[in-house]
Amino acid sequence: MQHDDVIWDLIGNKSFCSYKVKTKTQQFCRNEYNITGLCNRSSCPLANSQYATVREEKGLCYLYMKVIERAAFPARMWEKVKLDRNYAKALEQIDENLIYWPRFIRHKCKQRLTKITQYLIRIRKLTLKRQRKLVPLSRKVERREKRREEKALIAAQLENAIEKELLDRLKQGTYGDIYNFPIHAFDKAMEKQEEETESEEEEEEDEEESGTREFVAEEEFEESDLSDFEDMNNLKGSSDEEEDAEEQSSEEEETEEELEEEKTKAKSKGKTPLKGPVRKKRAYVEIEYEQETEPAQKSKAT
């Protein structure tokens, strides 16, 4: 027998119902035929033998009705009526189907129909617009990419690369005559030529050292003194003195070069500039070398 009150006592307030969802302030009913979704005496489909709902399936609204006469036949309990797509006509359909039914259920059915049609309209509108596609990120992959990017950044040495590229463009001449630096390049080329001539001269000097006598100036010899010696050169006209002058000028040029090299090669650490003075000192070392043999001979003697 259908005693709604008894059923409600059993499952209703503060009793157990498997469709009941309890929250702090309210109770909800998960039953799919429930019209309001709340757990109430008037909304419970189990505790009301005369009940109606509106449900939507694939864009179409249906009216479901339950009467007490079919309570014994669970398979046929719910009567399904397809409602019209037109909202106004559907409302009229509800009215004519639920005529003589309690006001509450009629009202709630219409409310539910309204809500359903509204959300159906919204769905249709949204599908026409662009939708955000959510792409899942794999945390592992993201971390890996991040790390690789850091490493690539370090390997790239961006500032150096950019500076190098800009200097290359300057050398190639893409900037035209805006910058006045090209003179330095010309000077460097000249210096290189002078170095080559000096190395040739040094070789010549080495060849001639065996046996020939030269008059070598002191270390404090200055350029200004050259002017005094010019006349002497003209007077004597000997190749030895010309070579002296060349030696001195070549040494001075070497010192100039070294200074410039040190300035321009600010980045290189010590090795290349040292070679210049070391080479130069080797010439002096050879001279000193001759002096040092005296004590060695002395030690051998003792």
Added chain:
Amino acid sequence: MDSNEATTSESVSKKKGKTKKVKRKVKSDEAPVQEMEQAEGEETEKKSESGPCFPPTFSVSEIKNKQRRHSMFLKLKEEKRKAPPKEVPKTIENQRIYDETTVNPEDEEVAFDEGTDEFSAYFNRLTNPKVLITTSDRPRGRTVRFCEQLATVIPHAHVYYRRGLALKRVIPQCVSRGFTYLMVINEDRKVPNGLVLCHLPDGPTAHFKVSNVRLRKEMKRRGKDPTEHVPEVILNNFTTRLGHSIGRMFAALFPHDPQFVGRQVATFHNQRDFIFFRFHRYIFKNEKKVGIQELGPRFTLKLRSLQKGTFDSKFGEYEWVHKRHEMDSSRRKFHL
């Protein structure tokens, strides 16, 4: 005799030569022949360098004569310096798997392709670039500021608010108004994370992942704001065919003739498939030194896909798509 000469304390390789010589005496010469020849070579070298043969246990400090000691010491030092050549360290760039699509500068096919592809109009100076920058829907502050800064960096760039328009509708309108590029910056959680770069008169569309965006006020030691001068462009390390086309894509963003008066340079540097964008102001101190000062935003890009026509995610024809399982499996293989 031979074994005595070999066992000098100076060079370890000589010891190895000795053992291999012993083996050689035992067996017939096969593989050790080469090492034997090397050892012999070393011996002959030694003989040529130092005339007299030295007894086995001997060091430089035992020579009494200072001149000879000194010269022996210098020779030793020279040898030590020469002996093991400095090894080239292995880097990822050294070990990179050779990509068969690497472009040879004299390649005619590539030159022909470039003469007839979508950018040829730009490179033949027929069109001037005009860029439209926009975002995805509802951009947040950071993205908006990023777009504004990009618009100052790229000349002839205009920022437009998206207003929820579909790109397919936007593109014909852009074409009709003479834009050559459409740049869409995608945003996720208030941060720009994607870039769609679409060359407009039916040009290729590239989709990038954007990361490490630094806005101007977050830069350390930055210079003043960029001026209106047209910057130069530097494209580094775009070696493969794909990299070449992407490089051209970036180059076509900027007008042809940079104004050197402005001394600004925009750099796209590719390293291991990450493209780093920097914007600097440079000054030449002398012909060997240049100083650069970073202005402008910086970000890194990673190419995700290159599509042949204009933006069409459903029916587009993709030239290249990044497939993680195939392409990310090797740490030495790069595609750009």
